[in-house]
Amino acid sequence: MKPFTTLTGIVAPLEALNVDTDQIIPKQFLKRIERTGYEDFLFFDWRFKSDGTPNPDFEMNAPRYAGASILLTKDNFGCGSSREHAPWALNDYGIRCILATSYADIFYNNCFNNGMLPIVLPVETIERLFKEVRASEGYKLTVDLPKQTITTPVGSAIAFELDPFKKECLLNGWDQIGLTLRHEDRIAAFEKAREAAH
Amino acid sequence: MAKNIYEKIWEAHVVHEEPGQDCILYIDRHYVHEVTSPQAFEGLRLAARKVRRPNLTFATMDHNIPTTDRSKPIEDPMSAQQVETLKANCAEFGIACFDMKDRRNGIVHVIGPELGLTQPGQTIVCGDSHTSTHGAFGALAFGIGTSEVEHVLATQTLLQKKSKTMEIRVDGVLPLGITAKDIILAIIGKIGTAGGTGYVIEYTGEAIRSLSMEGRMTVCNMSIEAGARAGLISPDEKTCEYLKDREYLRDQDHEALAKAWRAWASDPGCTYDRTVVLNAAGIEPQVTWGTSPGMVASITGKTPVLAQIADTNTRLAAEKALQYMDLAEGTPIQQIPINKMFFGSCTNGRIEDLRAAAKVVKGYKVSPKIEQALVVPGSHQVKMQAEKEGLDTVFKEAGFEWREAGCSMCLAMNADILQPGDRCASTSNRNFEGRQGKGGRTHLVSPAMAVAAAIKGHFVDIRGWKFNG
Ligand code: SF4
Numbered sequence: 176m177k178p179f180t181t182l183t184g185i186v187a188p189l190e191a192l193n194v195d196t197d198q199i200i201p202k203q204f205l206k207r208i209e210r211t212g213y214e215d216f217l218f219f220d221w222r223f224k225s226d227g228t229p230n231p232d233f234e235m236n237a238p239r240y241a242g243a244s245i246l247l248t249k250d251n252f253g254c255g256s257s258r259e260h261a262p263w264a265l266n267d268y269g270i271r272c273i274l275a276t277s278y279a280d281i282f283y284n285n286c287f288n289n290g291m292l293p294i295v296l297p298v299e300t301i302e303r304l305f306k307e308v309r310a311s312e313g314y315k316l317t318v319d320l321p322k323q324t325i326t327t328p329v330g331s332a333i334a335f336e337l338d339p340f341k342k343e344c345l346l347n348g349w350d351q352i353g354l355t356l357r358h359e360d361r362i363a364a365f366e367k368a369r370e371a372a373h
Numbered sequence: 374m375a376k377n378i379y380e381k382i383w384e385a386h387v388v389h390e391e392p393g394q395d396c397i398l399y400i401d402r403h404y405v406h407e408v409t410s411p412q413a414f415e416g417l418r419l420a421a422r423k424v425r426r427p428n429l430t431f432a433t434m435d436h437n438i439p440t441t442d443r444s445k446p447i448e449d450p451m452s453a454q455q456v457e458t459l460k461a462n463c464a465e466f467g468i469a470c471f472d473m474k475d476r477r478n479g480i481v482h483v484i485g486p487e488l489g490l491t492q493p494g495q496t497i498v499c500g501d502s503h504t505s506t507h508g509a510f511g512a513l514a515f516g517i518g519t520s521e522v523e524h525v526l527a528t529q530t531l532l533q534k535k536s537k538t539m540e541i542r543v544d545g546v547l548p549l550g551i552t553a554k555d556i557i558l559a560i561i562g563k564i565g566t567a568g569g570t571g572y573v574i575e576y577t578g579e580a581i582r583s584l585s586m587e588g589r590m591t592v593c594n595m596s597i598e599a600g601a602r603a604g605l606i607s608p609d610e611k612t613c614e615y616l617k618d619r620e621y622l623r624d625q626d627h628e629a630l631a632k633a634w635r636a637w638a639s640d641p642g643c644t645y646d647r648t649v650v651l652n653a654a655g656i657e658p659q660v661t662w663g664t665s666p667g668m669v670a671s672i673t674g675k676t677p678v679l680a681q682i683a684d685t686n687t688r689l690a691a692e693k694a695l696q697y698m699d700l701a702e703g704t705p706i707q708q709i710p711i712n713k714m715f716f717g718s719c720t721n722g723r724i725e726d727l728r729a730a731a732k733v734v735k736g737y738k739v740s741p742k743i744e745q746a747l748v749v750p751g752s753h754q755v756k757m758q759a760e761k762e763g764l765d766t767v768f769k770e771a772g773f774e775w776r777e778a779g780c781s782m783c784l785a786m787n788a789d790i791l792q793p794g795d796r797c798a799s800t801s802n803r804n805f806e807g808r809q810g811k812g813g814r815t816h817l818v819s820p821a822m823a824v825a826a827a828i829k830g831h832f833v834d835i836r837g838w839k840f841n842g
Contacts, residue, residue: 191693192689192690193667193690197806197808198806198807201811202808203786205786206437206454206786208411208412208454208455208458251566254566254567254665255803256502257516258518259409259520279567279570280571280601280602281502281517284517285518288518340393351532355524355528355530355532358397361389361397362388362425362528362529365388365399366399366529
């Protein structure tokens with residue numbers, strides 16, 4: 176997995192509550208058996224009109240948000256199904272970091288397993304960022320994972336919290352399976368003890 | 374010290390714990406389906422890893438498969454490829470696979486309990502959010518992503534952090550006509566779609582205890598719709614009775630098993646981080662009006678009036694939902710007409726659901742306004758049982774289509790799909806935009822309410838239904 180340390184990038188706003196994984200990537204794109212190549216399916220029903228052309232009413236489609244690597248959104252982002260295709264699609268599109276007031280649990284974990292950083296911020300901060308992003312074209316944020324700060328273009332720093340273990344894993348790009356397999360002897364001992372008990 | 378069921382299961386499954394790290398939790402059952410597994414098997418192959426415990430891993434095909442004639446090949450080449458890929462992966466890694474023609478085939482969350490694979494006290498995972506269903510048996514069951522599927526395949530464990538616990542107690546006796554589906558929709562309406570985030574829920578109280586195992590599965594199934602990591606119910610006599618003589622439990626000492634199972638139940642006097650109380654007497658038949666399961670009203674209610682919603686974000690969300698649903702503010706729920714009906718899914722596709730619906734249907738015909746009314750059993754065994762009881766005839770005579778088992782129009786990955794503008798009464802669990810087909814509008818209801826709506830062409834209060842026979 177690619178480590179995540181710092182990131183400076185364009186911020187794309189997605190003003191909606193409870194954005195579910197069916198919106199992030201609709202089911203017809205879950206039939207593929209590959210792990211990459213999902214960028215064109217992200218927010219498909221919102222991004223594109225029925226004739227396949229981009230929907231000008233979808234805010235993220237505005238040219239000023241092209242190349243965004245940070246997504247700004249609201250409560251309970253990623254609710255619904257467990258499909259890891261949702262973070263895959265975001266990642267393939269170029270989003271590496273998400274800012275929201277809260278996330279659905281499975282989606283949140285899935286992000287870390289793909290080297291992406293979902294950050295939880297208080298509602299006032301999120302509302303302020305929405306205003307700032309819309310007010311100035313080319314608005315960029317800098318996310319510093321080691322320091323756990325987000326810096327705005329005027330230089331003010333916003334601190335964020337993160338589970339220390341998740342942070343370690345991201346910073347080092349650790350493969351979780353590899354981590355667990357270091358304890359294979361314990362897994363084997365656990366299995367043996369259970370068999371003996373039955 | 375008195376412990377709740379979550380604490381007991383957690384403690385019994387911790388393989389390794391280190392300060393500052395997630396726990397390594399042992400997994401007893403790993404269910405696999407065709408949509409969320411191909412990349413996990415591919416990952417194993419790339420890293421030259423094996424499946425650690427193929428005998429604890431069980432695969433089925435449910436999401437992509439047609440509900441029409443099974444003797445014909447799957448028409449959609451991509452669906453066919455996914456199904457074939459699962460078959461090949463199971464063969465390569467030595468995993469039991471209940472493929473489309475196997476008599477044990479069905480929706481993963483229906484067959485696990487039906488085969489007796491799901492048991493109290495287990496940890497159960499699947500690359501599917503509705504894995505919470507199995508919590509009805511007093512198992513800690515939750516959905517995981519594909520990377521985690523790979524992790525479980527390789528290690529038979531998962532890295533986990535302990536959740537907080539929430540007790541949701543439903544006191545009192547359920548009024549006539551009120552079902553498990555109405556309970557869980559009312560709960561989500563009360564605590565919100567993120568109300569359970571960070572928690573494992575245990576459902577308790579008289580109304581929950583009175584539910585059958587099928588009803589308990591319906592409640593636990595939709596725990597994820599409240600944002601919870603898992604939802605479970607302490608095992609009791611009903612749990613043990615349901616599991617008796619199930620395929621994977623035959624030839625075992627049932628009494629000894631039952632005794633061990635019951636010991637997992639929460640101790641009297643145990644505590645939770647949060648408790649929410651509902652009174653069963655206050656629950657009415659529920660119908661969702663919006664695009665999230667929390668956007669729900671009683672059958673006697675109306676769609677919201679935007680000016681009455683104080684919170685700006687909630688109001689904007691409601692406005693957007695009403696727009697998508699093409700509903701005016703303040704519309705009485707009973708005046709909402711439908712043109713499609715879907716009966717099925719892992720929420721309400723079980724034999725008891727079919728029985729309840731058939732009772733409503735008996736002696737009636739589907740309204741001429743309805744363009745399609747699908748009845749899709751949750752598993753092949755459910756279908757066989759229903760046919761043995763003659764339920765299929767009741768549905769067919771009334772004008773419903775009787776189909777083969779599968780996920781079907783719950784998420785419309787196969788050919789069963791809504792067209793733009795369709796309005797569907799559905800017994801499934803998600804009413805998200807486009808869930809059942811782009812531009813389709815979904816109203817979640819109980820099985821009885823769904824078929825009653827199909828007969829009348831609009832939602833009706835099942836409590837006033839005239840039953841024939
Ligand atoms: S029936 Fe619906 S919710 Fe259940 S597993 Fe299938 S697609 Fe998921």
